[in-house]
Amino acid sequence: MILSPFEWTIAKRYLLPGRGEAFIALVAGISVGVVMLSVAMLVIVMSVMNGFRAELLDKIVGLNGHAIVQAYGGRLDDWENVLNEIRETPDVVSASPLIEQPLLASFNGRVEAVLVRGNVQRDIDDLKDKVVFGNLGELQAGASNVAIGARLAENIGARVGDTITIINPQGRSTPFGTVPRQIGYRVAAIFEVGIYDYDQSFVVMPMEDAQTLLLIGDTVGMIEVKVTDPDRVEEILAPVEARLSGRAVVSDWKTINATLFEALQVERVAMFFALSFMVVVAAFNILSSLVMLVRAKTRDIAIMRTMGATRKSLLKIFVTTGFTVGAIGTFAGLILGFIVLYFRQGIVRLIEVVTGQNLWDPSIRFLSTLPSRTDPLEVVGIAALALVMSFLATLYPAFKASSTDPVQVLRYE
Known part of the structure; x- marks a missing residue:
């Protein structure tokens, strides 16, 4: 919609009401503010929800892969052959043997339930950027060294260099019953994945040490798999699942964490739907301010009509006026949203200091920090929604302005 110099001059005049039109200016300013806040809230909420999903997926996949191939009974005897079959499957990036067993850990009289993980050296090295204390390089087969989660270290009071006792209830049999197997391991490193449940329970050791602890010989419990596209993991591993039918079960990240990710998806859709009503409210504010402007400018409209202004020109003037209000609010909202997202962690800490409340308890939120990941397509969609609603409101x-009858308005002038 191209405006002539006359139309653009009048539109700019109406965008900046005069002194006697302070109330109209106030309503227009409120309209800009409502559009700005609604767009900012949508951008912030959707980015945080996307961040939750992405961070959880990244951290979960970092430890468990995109899928787990687990043998019936918990022991995969011919795991080398199965491992080679999986690695040869198209679109499989990597596959590694894994041992995972819930046991008990004891230190200085404190006992905690732990999840012992036996990993190959390559998977252990992947945790290097998560280490907060110690050295993962000391986790070598036969060295009796382990790495533990940061929250677990806090709970039992263990530090790097301390020796913790891992208790395996399936010990040796004696005439008096089964004696639990207890082995001491030196804490070589403390890591923090960022997911509270993992940091609270995981004890990582070389796979050979885990086999010795669990008395399972040269077998593993499962194989973790990473693929090129996490969203297509079911399709990619369908041939593997068919070949291993009756011997093992394939569980992908969607199945393992179905409840969590489905809840996030439902909440994401619900929040977008609810916050979209703020854009509708902003559109009604634009509509009301324009209606007031048209009523205040009825005499001016009639004079312009008598001077040769067409109905189309008046239509373009008022559409431009209202749409500009919406566009300014949308642009300001995008800027505000990005600013809040950039300083989000500081804002959370400030609110905690002011209110005295812990707003981000990692034991409840799963993650240690407030995540954010902005999707450019969603931002474009939010901006388009605000602009379309602003246009419809005009x-x-x-x-109404274009249909003004100058004869009726100027009859008594």
Whole structure:
């Protein structure tokens, strides 16, 4: 919609009401503010929800892969052959043997339930960027060294260099019953994945040490798999699942964490739907301010009509006026949203200091920090929604202005 110099001059005049039109200016300013806040809230909420999903997926996949191939009974005897079959499957990036067993850990009289993980050296090295204390390089087969989660270290009071006792209830049999197997391991490193449940329970050791602890010989419990596209993991591993039918079960990240990710998806859709009503409210504010402007400018409209202004020109003037209000609010909202997202962690800490409340308890939120990941397509969609609603809100007042009868208005002038 191209405006002539006359139309653009009038539109700019109406965008900046005069001194006697302070109330109209106030309503227009409120309209800009409501559009700005609604767009900012949508950008912030959707980015945080996307961040939750992405961070959880990254951290979970970092430890468990995109899928787990687990043998019936918990022991995969011919795991070398199965491992080679999986690695040869198209679109499989990597596959590694894994041992995972819930046991008990004891230190200085404190006992905690732990999840012992036996990993190959390559998977252990992947945790290097998560280490907060110690050295993962000391985790070598036969060295009796382990790495533990940061929350677990806090709970039992263990530090790097301390020796913790891992208790395996399936010990040796004696005439007096089964004696639990207890082995001491030196804490070589403390890591923090960022997911509270993992940091609270995981004890990582070389796979050979885990086999010795669990008395399972040269077998593993499962194989973790990473693929090129996490969203297509079911399709990619379908041939593997068919070949291992009756021997093992394939569980992908969607199945293992179905409840969590489905809850996030439902909440994401619900939040977008609810916050979208703020854009509708902003559109009604634009409509009301334009209606007031048209009523205040009825005499000016009639004079312009008598001077040769067409209905189309008046329509374009008022559509441009209202749409500009919406565009300014949308642009300001995007800027505000990005600013809040950039300083989100500081804002959370400030609110905690002011209110005295812990707003981000990692034991409840799963993650240690407030995540954010902005999707450019969603931002474009939010901006388009605000601009379309702003445009639709201008149509009624603009048609009302264009249909003004100058004879009726100027009859008694």
